[in-house]
Amino acid sequence: MPNLIQSRRFVCLLTALLVATGAQAAKVDETAIRASEQDGSEWLSHGRTYAEQRFSPLKQIDAGNVGKLGLAWYLDLENNRGLEATPLVSDGVLYASLSWSRVMAVDLRSGKRLWQFDPQVDRGRSRYACCDAVNRGVALWNGKVYVGALDGRLIALDAKTGRELWSEQTTDPAKPYSITGAPRVVKGKVIIGNGGAEYGVRGFFSAYDAETGKMAWRFYTVPGDPAQPYEHPELAEAAKTWKGDQYWKLGGGGTVWDSMAYDPELDLLYIGTGNGSPWNREIRSPGGGDNLYLSSILALRPDSGKLLWHYQTTPGETWDFTATQQITLATLELDGKPRKVLMQAPKNGFFYVLDRATGELLSAEKFGKVTWAEKVDLATGRPVEVPGSRYEKEQVVMWPSPFGAHNWHSMSFNPQTGLMYIPYQEIPGVYRNEGATFKKIDGFNTGTGFSDTHEIPRDAVSGALLAWDPVRQREAWRVPHSFYWNGGTLSTAGNLVFQGTADGQLHAYSADKGQRLWSFAAQTGIVAAPISFSLDGEQYVAVMAGWGGVAPLIGGDAALAPGVRNLSRLLVFKLGGQSSLPPLPQATTAAVQRTPQAVQASxxxxxxxxxxxxxxxxxxxxxxxxxxxxxxxxxxxxxxxxxxxxxxxxxxxxxxxxxxxxxxxxxxxxxxxxxxxxxxxxxxxxxxxxxxxxx
Missing domain, CATH: 1.10.760.10 (Cytochrome c-like domain)
Structure with a gap:
């Protein structure tokens, strides 16, 4: 009996010690992530599950009571650049990244920061980050937090303390690479890509051992110097689709800066690749060619990096039409039978549904204004391009633009309504063939006349929350927004869709009909996607609020329209929340006291x-x-x-x-x-x- 009592005391003491030290009660691994498909209490991976649906099965907050949603608490953040991260939640702790690749852990019960990590990125590297010094999130695995730093490092942190455990330089620091995307962990391997195609780099993504940081394999998305052996056999086939001898000198592009998903049953890792470098195919590959594997969806074995199949959304990419936008996995009822599919709404304006086992194209339809192509030919899988859209001879104005009909902003799929909720935007693009006048610089290299600095008229741009039916391949409903670059979406089993907007609002809509049911004035534009989790029996909704990214950086009259600033905060909501934000602070920028004079220049x-x-x-x-x-x-x-x-x-x-x-x-x-x-x-x-x- 004394031994039993002592054992019980030991267990109680150990439990108290674990709680006091903030130790994780649940191990984050493949089993936990797969279990979260049914249990929505935590948000363990970037898109919540490997399928990247961003759907929460929680329904305590629903279309009937969402009007009672209130601010539970908020956390002011020392951050004056954009916040794009999707936070992760495990065992009562929220993990999120800030600008400049910083990471924080927050106790969800107290709202207090447990730790913050700063990788001390050289701020000068911002010149090679095309779209702000942002970061879209971290990954969790076996007591560690992983973040990709803007300067190309992959860093593992202790989840309890934020202490750095290991760091690997994944890119050549002498070249203009950057990392803004969230890592993913699959089968004990951390998968990370990079950006920098506009600056003239060659795209690749890599897998690192989650425990040691040792690189397991690397996949290059475009071929390199043909005088050197190809790094893997897929590149020999890809090289046949490139022309001339300049592409490898100019970089080639194909960077993997965002989209990833994983099917554990098929054991397939899905990766979306980016645009060409430079954008203009006539410069990088004179004579044409599909230029594999630009703007493609790749299916690989995560253990080896071996390519099983690919599908190219934009052959011979020449408009910055990346396929790095979110890849979502689901089972759809097609032709009376359940079909395991992969879905993507990339920049080019077509919504794709593919068989995710084979890569077979099942359907592709325009989900917005598209003038560069008439349709996608299902027999060949190729777009039917509009003559002249490649701007070889004349400048063209067309839709979409490099901003994309849909960019990185997260979409969500609700298996109950069968609808995908897309942050849609409509922005014209102007393309001019620089052709023989092109000269590579240590800056933006597009070959499309980007340096003409076209201002975007206010009345030429708009956005919308678009509910898309992927089975019927048609719009179910839409909510118009007056501005573009609105936030990512979250859908829930409570028949709700949440989305933040560029003009500083967080809205909740009915998922079936698109009726606006609730709004909150966030005092700042929101570009990140909300998440939902439960804690101590209550459901919460949280979002990283802070205006930033490429839209406010590119500027012009249209970018000034929302009239919002960056007030970086973590906002957390629950039913009956009673907290409120302080009054909006006064702008501190003093007016310049001078009378402009005519410039004495030729x-x-x-x-x-x-x-x-x-x-x-x-x-x-x-x-x-x-x-x-x-x-x-x-x-x-x-x-x-x-x-x-x-x-x-x-x-x-x-x-x-x-x-x-x-x-x-x-x-x-x-x-x-x-x-x-x-x-x-x-x-x-x-x-x-x-x-x-x-x-």
Missing amino acids: AADLDAGKLLYGNYCSMCHGVGAVSGGLIPDLRHTDQWRRDNFQQIVRDGILRPLGMPSFKNSLSAAEVEQIKAYVMSREYEDHLKAQQAARP
Whole structure:
């Protein structure tokens, strides 16, 4: 009897110790992730499950009572760039990434931060992150947290303490690679890709041992130097679809910066690949060719990286039509029989349904405005392109644009309604063939006239929450939004769809009909997707709120329309929540006290400055020198920055703030041309304001 009593005391003491030290009660592994398909209490993987459906089976919050949803608590975050992460939840702790690849763990009962990790990314690397210093999330596995850093490192952290366990440099640090996507862990291997195609890199993704960090295998998505042996046999076949001898010198592209999914029963890992480098096929592959494996869906064995099948959504990609958008797995009733399918709504505007065992194309239809192709031929699986859409001879205006009809913003699939909920956007694109004038630079390399810095008119852009029926391949309903770059979606068994918007709202809609049932003013634009979990018998909805990403960086009149700033917060809601946000703080940016003057520069210098600005500056400071609010607007910057323009741009004196040095890319004379162009834009605005003030 004493031994039994002592044993019970030991168990109680051990339990108390585990709770006190924050140890994980449940091991996150394949068994746990697969079990979460039915148990929605936690959110263990990027898309909640390996199928990436972003559907929660929880239904305590439903269409009947969602009107009682209130803010349970919030956490202010030291973050002034975009928040795109999907948080993960395990054993009462939330794990999320912030900008600059930082990671935090938050106790969900107290709302307090348990730890925060900063990988100390060199802020100067931001020049090679096309779309803000963002990060879309972390992965959990066996007591570890994994994050891909902006500078190409894959880092494993102790889930209890945030202590770094190992770090591997997955890319060549001398080349302009970046990582913004969330890793996935499959069969004890951490899968990670990278970005940087616009800057001239060769795409690949890799698998690392989750315990040791040792690389298990690597798959290159495009062939390299043909004078060297191919790294794996699939590249020999791919090389037959490329022309000329320049593509491998220009990079090739095909970077894997987001989409991944996994089918444990078929043991297939699905990967979406990116655009060409440069975008314009005529430059990188003169003479044509499909250019495998650009803009493709790849199915591989996760143990070896061996390719089983592929499907290319955009053969001969030439528009930045990536296939890196979310891949979702589901079982659909097709022709009276259940079919295991893979679904994707990539940038090019077609919604694809494929047999996920074989890669057979089952259907493909336009889910928005598409003018580059008439349809997808189901017999060949290829798009029927509209003549002239490749802009070989004439500039074209077409839909979609490089923004995509759907970008990285997460969609969700509800197996109860059978609908996919897509953050849709409608934005025109302008393409011009640079052809023989193209010259590779240490900046954006598209070959499409991107440096023309076309401003996007406010009335030319819009967004919507689109409910899509993948069986009938048609729209079920839509909710129009006045702006583009709205947040990802979450669907639940409570007949609900949640989505944040660029203009600072979090909405809940009925999943079957699209009726808006609840809204919350978040004080900042939301681009990330919400999640749902349960804790101590209550269901919660949480979202990382903070305006950012490519839309506010590209700028222009359209990007200013929402009128929101970045107020980075973690927002957590429950039924009957009584918390509230503090009053919106006043803007702290002081008005520039000067009267703009006409610029004393030649027309040739101003034209050169405009071109240089488009190539090197527009992706951060905005097209037409109109910033979207996150990065300083160079037209109206303070006099100190104006006086120290050379030192900032060439010497990098603001590198710690994220402004890199361009000393190796721009001469002093070229910097003066950029400065003159920016000052001319300030003067133009001054004249317009004077004219508008006249009676």
